[in-house]
């Protein structure tokens with residue numbers, strides 16, 4: 001029996017497959033399109049996995065506004081099928097959720113807790129919340145909400161903010177970055193370790209349910225960019241702008257810092273502060 005990791009070519013799925021080694025069977029859209037329900041059910045029945053970690057998702061936040069059905073098929077319908085198959089096989093389902101479910105600012109700014117009411121804005125955010133609800137139909141489920149993922153530097157396929165900044169920094173002397181969205185960038189290897197801990201302990205020391213897992217502290221994308229260039233030894237100037245000036249098609253949360261206390265109380269691997277995590281990106285490729 002192995003752990004089935006979907007989205008295995010993505011940032012998180014790839015890291016989980018590396019860390020789990022022989023314990024994992026990784027699949028991605030080239031071997032199984034999860035929106036093909038009969039094919040997905042057939043593979044799950046054949047493999048009879050010990051657990052499924054669903055890292056597959058439609059993650060193009062802006063493009064989702066133009067193709068909501070495609071986004072929904074991956075982020076909701078596919079999860080419904082996974083949950084149904086898992087329920088029938090009594091197989092745990094680990095679904096990856098997002099800080100974007102907290103789309104509107106809180107009344108008083110404090111990190112969001114797992115039971116705070118989500119108010120997603122935009123197609124991606126709404127479908128991810130629906131996907132969480134679909135996963136929760138499987139009794140043995142974990143929903144791991146996270147934020148601002150960046151894979152290790154050696155993952156050349158990864159598309160994320162750190163890689164984008166480093167590329168732009170090679171091309172330009174100045175970059176404009178939004179300074180009115182507070183979040184916690186999260187280094188994928190740290191998240192992957194936490195997920196493996198949760199999975200190993202699930203059902204005994206870790207109750208089924210939803211957990212927030214990010215690196216520690218909070219920042220803005222602008223401040224994050226400044227640190228990226230500083231640690232990379234680049235002289236690129238970062239000019240703060242607001243979200244309106246940036247003008248992305250999909251809305252982004254103004255405040256999406258997640259409270260990770262419930263996760264840490266379980267005794268899982270400590271999630272370092274975001275600056276320490278970024279330093280690891282540069283020192284441990």
Ligand SMILES: NC(=O)c1ccc[n+]([C@@H]2O[C@H](COP(=O)([O-])OP(=O)(O)OC[C@H]3O[C@@H](n4cnc5c(N)ncnc54)[C@H](OP(=O)(O)O)[C@@H]3O)[C@@H](O)[C@H]2O)c1
Nearest residue numbers: 007009010011012029033034056057059096098146148149
């Ligand atoms: N990235 C972030 O900043 C962030 C923040 C919070 C939460 N999350 C959540 O964390 C999870 C992992 O994110 P990530 O950054 O690792 O995503 P990613 O790098 O975009 O990986 C997602 C993978 O899923 C695959 N996929 C898409 N449609 C599929 C389908 N129909 N069938 C099978 N596979 C399909 C993608 O293939 P293609 O590339 O070919 O489409 C891709 O390889 C997602 O659930 C995401 O919503 C991400």
